[in-house]
Amino acid sequence: MTPNRYSTIGDELFAAGRFDEALSAYRQALAASPRDAQARMGLDAILERARTAQPNAQLRTLLLEAYADEGANWDAVGWGAANQLVVGWPADNDLQRLAADPLLHAFLRKSLNRDADLERKLLALRKAVAAAEPGPQVGELIASLAEQAWLNEYVWPDDPAIVDEPAATMFRPPAVARAEVVEEQSLKVSIPEIAPITDAVSLSVQAMYETNPYPRWTHLARRPTVDVRAALMRDFPHATPVEFGNGPLEVLMPGAGTGQHPLTVASSYANAHVTGVDLSRASLAYGKRMAARYGVDNIEFLRGDILDLPKLGRTFDHAECVGVLHHMADPKAGLQAISDMLRPGAFLRLGLYGESARALVVKARRDIEMARLPSTLDGLREFRRKVMSGEWRRLRPLTAWEDFWSASLLRDLCFHVQEHRFTISRLRTFLEGSGLRFLGFEFNVGASQSAAANAGPLELYRARFPTERTMSDLARWEQLEREKSNLFPGYAFVCQKA
Ligand SMILES: C[S@@+](CC[C@H](N)C(=O)[O-])C[C@H]1O[C@@H](n2cnc3c(N)ncnc32)[C@H](O)[C@@H]1O
Incomplete structure (x- = not known):
């Protein structure tokens, strides 16, 4: 049987809701042909849906394999990874244990967090790390949390008391612009224009x-x-x-x-x-x-x-x-x-x-207007605080929306200057x-x-x-x-x- 055949069987089993068997088929396909895109997509779709009440060693291995594969869909597998991190989180917030967790580092650097429970834990971790004695493990945690802050565009609450780098990079962009930012600045001018914008x-x-x-x-x-x-x-x-x-x-x-x-x-x-x-x-x-x-x-x-x-x-x-x-x-x-x-x-x-799908967003837009929240990073942070703390309880279900979780996504979702x-x-x-x-x-x-x-x-x-x-x-x-x-x-x- 060719690897592609296993992928097709995987898709059929997936469509029938037989996820365990589909997972085996996709794994067989990838074992035979590691770059098989159909199997990779199918497996990622399973990891996206995978939820357990207790830590699951097999899932962790599969998630780490996905993060090691540049062609995997890290947005999708991030959902399954967040669940594993939440259910396996040490009750005492043990920094050493967390610093030694490769899944935590891979997740923070490659997937935007979209889980409210995990955000609370990560905010507590950030606070503890900012106050911890410097050292290699703390340094690694700072680097991973700084990557997550870059991914969410610094939409988590700020702490103005943290001013020195590297800890400050978990809260604000680094003083020296990142390579991506510098590259984009120079690319901007090279883009041809159809006509000046006038509308x-x-x-x-x-x-x-x-x-x-x-x-x-x-x-x-x-x-x-x-x-x-x-x-x-x-x-x-x-x-x-x-x-x-x-x-x-x-x-x-x-x-x-x-x-x-x-x-x-x-x-x-x-x-x-x-x-x-x-x-x-x-x-x-x-x-x-x-x-x-x-x-x-x-x-x-x-x-x-x-x-x-x-x-x-x-x-x-x-x-x-x-x-x-x-x-x-x-x-x-x-x-x-x-x-x-x-x-x-x-x-x-x-x-x-x-x-009808956007009824909740319409309410959010109304509340934002009434509260005169500005469409700035501070306004976005204040909006998130109100929603996540329960102060704006009726908007809490917005946290189930994929676009709640970074500055550009949230601005697009609830603060848009024009929407029909x-x-x-x-x-x-x-x-x-x-x-x-x-x-x-x-x-x-x-x-x-x-x-x-x-x-x-x-x-x-x-x-x-x-x-x-x-x-x-x-x-x-x-x-x-x-x-x-x-x-x-x-x-x-x-x-x-x-
Ligand atoms: C919500 S984003 C969607 C981007 C992309 N289509 C996607 O799905 O990821 C909307 C994009 O449409 C662009 N846009 C809105 N009105 C436009 C117009 N009149 N002409 C060209 N682009 C426009 C915006 O600049 C923005 O990048």
Whole structure:
């Protein structure tokens, strides 16, 4: 049996919820072929979900192996690692024991913490370490906690009494700028511009992302190569088949951010060339730095407004735009600008905020406004204090959101200068007249096991409307959403240019 066969079996077992057996299959695949991306992704998806009430030696070993593999998804495995750290945490906060824990160091340096229990323990550890006598073990703990502070962009509470380095680097950026910061400064000026930004909302959105590029990511996880058009034709067989010839698939990514999504696309879509466009030079410089680090050269970054895309004078075979259009003054104008860039038959993958999914964020935004919390690091820290201490109890569930845990993520989540939210009926008006045909929704896009994640809502639709095979009728989806709340975590969907 080839290693890839084991990975496929792993995926089948995973989709059936037989996680122990899936884990064995993925491990066999990786033992035979350590760079097997399918098995790595499957195993990481299991480690992401792995929770135990007591420390588990096998899980610890698997987590350490994942952290030793540059191609693993450290964001995903961080969830399982946080659980192991919490359940194995020494009751007496024993510094020696903690300093000797390789999982703690790997986690702090490679995964952003997203666990409230663990944050409390890490804050106590930081306090103890700051007060401890210097020594090699304390030095290592300081270095790891400083990396975590860099990852969360210093969103944990400050302690102005700690002024001397190295301890101060657990609270504030180091006095000597990090190499990444220096490199990004010089890269910023090398990014070509489509046209100067003039739209008032675009200018204020740009200012926000110049200060807080989103998202701050640390590594490019290995992914299996995918023929994206063939995969979309399989998922949406009612789409119109169109061949674009043998040249590279020209992919447009408006709102490229810091390049995480564009680099994932450039490194995993077969024979693709990616053009990432964004308002923020700081974000694009981050993406350029990461492209150089990972040797991804089939990508270019351009600075500009989506509204000015037509000035590029080029057309594209495929586009992906996630988490962007709802931040424009007129999302429909943004959609039209993108649609105008697409060749007939091109697919467009979109991700937009949903009104009901963001009900809690709407409350948070209201409370932030009432309390006049500024959109600064101090404002973000004060917001977190109110939420985590229970002072703003009704917002406590926000800590279950992935984007609660660093400055740029939290600013984007709750302090955004401009956000629209969609309903399905608004989606219909949005798409009308755009030259785009709605093909269907995707659930949990980018998740390692999309088939399993897709199953719930799609099965519901199939059961409810068995004769509508394309599952692309927005009126029916609207009806289903009325019958079942929380169906959509947001609207992720695919269209095709007519
Ligand atoms: C929430 S981030 C999403 C980044 C990326 N798409 C992702 O999913 O990681 C939104 C990005 O859209 C960009 N953006 C917002 N409005 C834009 C516009 N009118 N033109 C170009 N980029 C825009 C912002 O600068 C920001 O980098």
